Amino acid sequence: MKKKTLCALPRPVLIGLMGCGKSSIGRRLSKKLKMPLVDLDEVIVAKAGMSIPDIFAKLGEEAFRDMESAALAEHIKDRAILATGGGVVLREPNRRLLKAHPPVIWLKAAPEFLAERIAGDSNRPLIANQDTLERLRTLAAERYPLYEQCADLIIERDEATKDEIVSLIIQYLKKVQA
Ligand code: S3P
Numbered sequence: 001m002k003k004k005t006l007c008a009l010p011r012p013v014l015i016g017l018m019g020c021g022k023s024s025i026g027r028r029l030s031k032k033l034k035m036p037l038v039d040l041d042e043v044i045v046a047k048a049g050m051s052i053p054d055i056f057a058k059l060g061e062e063a064f065r066d067m068e069s070a071a072l073a074e075h076i077k078d079r080a081i082l083a084t085g086g087g088v089v090l091r092e093p094n095r096r097l098l099k100a101h102p103p104v105i106w107l108k109a110a111p112e113f114l115a116e117r118i119a120g121d122s123n124r125p126l127i128a129n130q131d132t133l134e135r136l137r138t139l140a141a142e143r144y145p146l147y148e149q150c151a152d153l154i155i156e157r158d159e160a161t162k163d164e165i166v167s168l169i170i171q172y173l174k175k176v177q178a
Helices: 022-033 040-048 052-059 061-075 092-099 111-118 132-150 162-177
Strands: 013-015 037-039 081-083 104-108 153-156
Touching (some): 013 022, 022 037, 022 081, 022 162, 037 040, 040 081, 052 061, 061 092, 104 132, 111 132, 153 162
Parallel strands (some): 013 081, 013 104, 037 081
16 A cells, blocks of 8 residues: 655645734644745745835735735645735635635634734734724624635634644644545
8 A cells, every 4th residue: 555645745725814823833834744835925025025014005905915816826836835814815816726726724713812912013014003903803704704715624723722733734634635
């Protein structure tokens, strides 16, 4: 019988609202699975040669969304774990791409949990100078249905530690690989 190796596991795409831990959980998964991590926000920043707040301030949100869509289309087929930005699900063509490339894993978390983690973060223009919790509640109302549409697996982020989540994801990847 052919032996299954960790690097043959399906490559997960992590989605969810800002602050749910897509990048940090992605980094832990990457170490455990010895699979590279592509962080779409980092790809965008490197390509644009400026920070995310600068892209929003100088070019506007639509330009950022164009860059995000281009980065997703370019990297969705990489042999890598993909950490996305929280707004990647807003555009329909992006959702189509996500659905066509399972497994997509939604790290679902309540606005109250996220607000504590990201309040005052100057690198996130969508919450700058606003009531973080209120803003996250609005984003959750808009986006939860979109995350749900795209997700093959939903993990309740606020009920587990990062290490537990990494284990759950690896268990799931092994199950769908079988
Ligand atoms: C955004 C989330 C950010 C980043 C940008 C827009 C969003 O990524 O892409 O600030 O629309 O929710 P994180 O989810 O990694 O914070």
